[in-house]
Amino acid sequence: MVNFTIDQIRDLMDKPTNIRNMSVIAHVDHGKSTLTDSLVSKAGIIANAKAGDMRFTDTRDDEKERGITIKSTAISMYFELEKEDVASIKQKTNGNEFLINLIDSPGHVDFSSEVTAALRVTDGALVVVDCVEGVCVQTETVLRQSLGERIKPVVVINKVDRALLELQMDKESLYQSFQRTVESVNVIISTYHDDALGDVQVYPDQGTVAFGSGLHGWCFTLRQFAARYSKKFGVDKEKMMAKLWGDNYFNPATKKWTTKGVDESGKPLDRAFNMFVLDPIFKIFDAIINHKKEALFPMLQKLDIKLLQDEKDLEGKALLKVVMRKFLPAGDSLLEMIVINLPSPATAQRYRVETLYEGPMDDESAIGIRDCDPKGPLVLYVSKMVPTSDKGRFYAFGRVFSGTVKSGPKIRIQGPNYLPGKKEDLFVKSIQRTVLMMGRYIEPIEDCPAGNIVGLVGIDQFLLKSGTLTSSETAHNMKVMRFSVSPVVQVAVEVKNAADLPKLVEGLKRLSKSDPCVQAWIAETGEHIVAGAGELHLEICLKDLQDDHAGVPLKISDPVVPYRETVKAESSMVALSKSQNKHNRLYVKAMPLDDEVTKAIEDGKVNPRDDFKARARVLADEYGWDVTDARKIWCFGPDTTGPNLLVDATKGVQYLNEIKDSCIAAFQWATK
Structure with missing residues (x-):
């Protein structure tokens, strides 16, 4: 059952301090879409039992078949934070209800232009790292891109169930592997450090790193465990969190904390993280996988986990899933981490305006963006086009940085080549409808104020891929997105039946709209050329072209990679x-x-x-x-x-x- 209404979301849109715009980024196959399921099921959009297997944000058929994300998908969720946790938020807030606009992005290097488009409209990023594989190439690329856009990261170390079940790690080596992963992420973050963003390195003891398993639907940050133990030890939550990571040891005999790994008689002590955090998890895994049910139920009673009668009859991984979901629900801990640590639009636009806006920092549009002012002049950046169910039409997908966008009044649609005061690449038109993007569905809304992510109907024919929408005549463009990949693999396409040529031309126009990176043009030889970032990217684009955009059978040449020349030394003669x-x-x-x-x-x-x-x-x-x-x-x-x-x-x-x-x-x- 969906636990929020569109009206509730619309009310929250007017509170920019309580909005979190975030994207999920990672290397290919580290579990972004699976982890997103936990968040979506927490919001009640999909059933709890299906989370982890359903991959709600993979909306296309070929995404389901291949098991990879191809297009980034946006979804808006409502989340209520516990009242006592609101105090942990270091920025201005208004009540304990939050609107989270999440964008699930692809991990495959061929689709990294989709990641760039997603990052432009968000302020925070959830970086997913596989605990077995660690930080990979694409992890570094997407992290570098996000820090370049001044986006604050938080980290999830995913697939912990693999480390326990497949690799059978002991507690200390698991702790060491976590620590290495966190350090690798921090090395990348400090390499691309930006003074305006401040120190955004992630630390488990500050609650900016979560550990869990997207497939099994459980996840925790040290905040959850600190909350459990702080009452028992009689210390406050923040102090307890600091004790649960690093070289802190607890001596059960003397009931004292120490930073040395041995007690007075020289016996080794258990690290606090292993003792208080990993131990209960290891015990549950051990009892369930080795079928020790008589040991399991007293443990669950102590942890205050209640199972239904039919759940008690489950065995093995099915039981493990149910128990761990009740013990450490992933949705709660992830949403709590996102809300507490990621910036709201009101906070983020203050330091992001310099990297976003091309014009002077003191004109009315820049001030509107900086203050995230719903009453200021309209500035909206369209980062990509999303195909609608109506063939050949697109939603313009973007974010309102200043002002409020609604259907009716005429606005200026500025393409990437527009210069203030000139007429080229400029249309003045009105928007037909504004909609909210909800994964595979859309919900119409009346208007959309600053700080929110929105879909627009009726302006797709005036923009190629991206652009800026404004109401002020002096407004400059938002900066053009820089893609980390360029379309280098080319194929020539022709129709099998000459009468279909107009359909192909129309289809190519639609294709180049639907993907931020793909390019299509007519070569000097008269061939129609399509260029993509790699073979997989091209294959998907050509399938879309054949099935959806042109809808006619095509002949496709072998892929070609163009060569480039460069100047190595000054020419010896003039x-x-x-x-x-x-x-x-x-x-x-x-x-x-x-x-x-x-x-x-x-x-x-x-x-x-x-x-x-x-x-x-x-x-x-x-x-x-x-x-x-x-x-x-x-x-x-x-x-x-x-x-x-x-x-x-x-x-x-x-x-x-x-x-x-x-x-x-x-x-x-x-x-x-």
Whole structure:
């Protein structure tokens, strides 16, 4: 039974301090969707018994068949925190009811553009790490991306049941493995440290690391155990949490705490984490797996776990699932960790506005974003398009950063190439409907205030993949998302039946809308080319194209990977070219750019849209350029934003502007 109504969610939308926008990120197959099930079942959207097997956020058929997430899926949930835990929240709150907007994202490297789109609209991330495999390549990539967007992480160490049942680890080696995993995550976090975000390293004794098993549906942070033991020891919860991790030992004979691993007579002592946290879990596992039911029931009584009659007759893993879910329910501990440790939009937008907004930090839109003000000018960023059940139409999926979005009034739809004051890449239209995304369902709502994630109907034909919606004429764009993968694998597609060509062209347009990373264009040879991030990504895109977007049988060529050239050293001679009438001579030479400069261009620190004097100052001060050269950068290439520069190095030549456009066009062709 769903334990909230859409009206309750709509009421909470007006309290930005009580909203948490978060995404679930991890390496492929570390258990994101399975863990998300525990959260979804806590909100009553799916039955408890099915959580872990159902993978509610994997909505497509091919996701179910392959067992991987392909598209990121959003879902909104209502959660009530215990009244005494509200005091642990270090930011402003209003009551104990919370709205959690969760986005489950794919882990496969081919789909990391979906992760980027999910991260842009969230403020916190739940990083899932497999306790057996530890931190993997993709874990590092997604963590780096999230820290670059100034998103605060909390960590879940998943699949603990495997360590117990398959690897049969003892308590101390399990503790050591947890500690190594937490350290590896913290190394990555400190490598990409950002002063504005502050220290976001994760520590189990501060409740920012959870341990559990998504498949079995149990999970805990030290906060739950500290709550159990703090009454017994008569100390407060925070002190108890600090004792339950690290080199803290309890001597049961003298009832004293110590930081030495041995007692006075030299006998080794048990670490507090092993004794108070792992011991009850190990005992339950042992009693159930080795069929010692007579030992199990007194233990459950002590832990205050009540089983129904038919649950008592279960055996093995089925019984283990039921008992562990009642002992340490995953939904409670994860939602508690999310609510207490992740920032609300009101907190996060203060420090995220600089990385999000392109314009000056003192204009009305930037101030609206910083204050997360529902009455300010509208600023909404559309990060991706989600196909609707109505063929060929899309919901624009994004987040309101300032103002309130509703159907009716006309708003400005600014594409990625829009410049303030110009008319290109700009439409002024009204939104038909606003909807709430709920996994595989949608719920209509009247309007949506700042700080929330929303779907919009009726503007898909004015945007390609992403864009900014504003109500203010002076508003700049939100910064374009930087993807960590680029579409490098290409195939040519053609129709089997020539009469279907218009359908293919239409289908390709829809395909490039539906995926943040895929690109489709017509080559010089007249072939239709589709490019994706990898073979799996392409395979899925082509299946979508054939079945949904175009709906016609296609012939597909073998995949090709394009080659690229680069400049390794300054050219030894100056190339000369004369114009047709022999009156003009053009001299060109190529030289490599500093790695730091290319990185600065890719990160957006040096931007083609910056004021040329300000840009020259940065290049001269930080990268040792000559100021006159830096002021005479004609263009960036390819696509006017790439890390290749065309610099005019002439002195005292007249009428240069007459050939500037032609030179720029030639440079763009050459760098493509």
